[in-house]
Amino acid sequence: MPEGDVVHRLAATFDQEFAGRPCRVSSPQGRFASSALRIDGRTVSGAHAVGKHLFIGFDADAVWLHVHLGLYGSWRFAGDADFAAPASIGAPRVPVQVVAAADGSWQAPEPVGQVRVRLATEHGVADLSGPTRCEVLSDPERRGVEAALGPDPLAPGARDDAEALERFVRGVRGHRRVIGELVMDQTVVAGVGNIYRAEALFLAGISPLRRGDRVSASRLSALWVVICRAMDHGLLVGRIETVSAGDAPAPPLEGDPEASRWYVYHRTGRPCLRCGTPVHERRLQGRRLFWCPTCQR
Numbered sequence: 339m340p341e342g343d344v345v346h347r348l349a350a351t352f353d354q355e356f357a358g359r360p361c362r363v364s365s366p367q368g369r370f371a372s373s374a375l376r377i378d379g380r381t382v383s384g385a386h387a388v389g390k391h392l393f394i395g396f397d398a399d400a401v402w403l404h405v406h407l408g409l410y411g412s413w414r415f416a417g418d419a420d421f422a423a424p425a426s427i428g429a430p431r432v433p434v435q436v437v438a439a440a441d442g443s444w445q446a447p448e449p450v451g452q453v454r455v456r457l458a459t460e461h462g463v464a465d466l467s468g469p470t471r472c473e474v475l476s477d478p479e480r481r482g483v484e485a486a487l488g489p490d491p492l493a494p495g496a497r498d499d500a501e502a503l504e505r506f507v508r509g510v511r512g513h514r515r516v517i518g519e520l521v522m523d524q525t526v527v528a529g530v531g532n533i534y535r536a537e538a539l540f541l542a543g544i545s546p547l548r549r550g551d552r553v554s555a556s557r558l559s560a561l562w563v564v565i566c567r568a569m570d571h572g573l574l575v576g577r578i579e580t581v582s583a584g585d586a587p588a589p590p591l592e593g594d595p596e597a598s599r600w601y602v603y604h605r606t607g608r609p610c611l612r613c614g615t616p617v618h619e620r621r622l623q624g625r626r627l628f629w630c631p632t633c634q635r
């Protein structure tokens with residue numbers, strides 16, 4: 339599932355390539371046809387992300403398209419020569435189909451597969467397939483969805499935002515559930531998925547099995563900074579990599595390519611990069627959880 343950094347990159351793409359342009363909105367698959375009519379032909383005002391939720395505004399933000407990709411959703415883009423969107427984001431990754439004429443003009447490709455929504459301007463198209471959530475919201479409805487989400491580590495200034503930090507600390511310490519569950523709870527912190535969970539808890543030295551109400555506020559402050567830094571880096575470089583240059587094995591370990599990117603994620607049974615203890619794995623709420631039992635307490 340895409341984590342918050344991917345969704346923030348998507349929002350930036352829509353903001354750059356669609357904002358200010360009238361947009362045809364359709365549902366090639368048909369399932370979204372009546373909702374599409376509510377925004378068809380309106381001008382895109384901008385886009386932003388909160389955690390894993392994408393919001394695309396229309397008509398000066400009077401009405402919004404709200405999308406959550408979930409496990410199987412994906413966006414596919416195509417456009418003219420100036421269109422700077424990535425070929426596709428989400429799963430599965432399918433090559434983009436661009437039809438360009440010799441004179442530089444372009445033609446939108448036919449939708450491929452079950453396309454729930456197509457957004458089309460004279461500059462480019464975006465096709466959405468397989469989302470968990472896809473709906474048209476009024477502005478008050480949009481604010482309600484955002485208010486139910488925890489603080490977003492990728493929001494501007496989040497690392498030094500005392501109010502966001504306080505909400506995060508309160509969200510964790512108010513629960514007896516283990517912190518490995520809580521950092522994946524989108525009402526506690528928005529945008530953290532399975533990879534950032536494993537890596538941030540490792541970097542903060544916190545056992546994922548420690549109860550939320552048993553983690554001190556100062557350790558949670560440190561964890562918040564770790565999450566913000568790791569996700570900022572992912573957003574910047576376009577992939578999740580958390581291992582510092584000093585900890586990265588050189589040369590890369592044979593049979594352990596993950597060690598060049600991640601400390602514990604997908605490294606079950608292999609030696610911790612810091613202490614050599616074999617990395618542990620277990621299931622937590624149906625998802626794989628990885629940690630070092632020595633470095634994380």
Ligand SMILES: [Zn+2]
Pocket residue numbers: 610611612613614615630631632633634
């Ligand atoms: Zn260790």
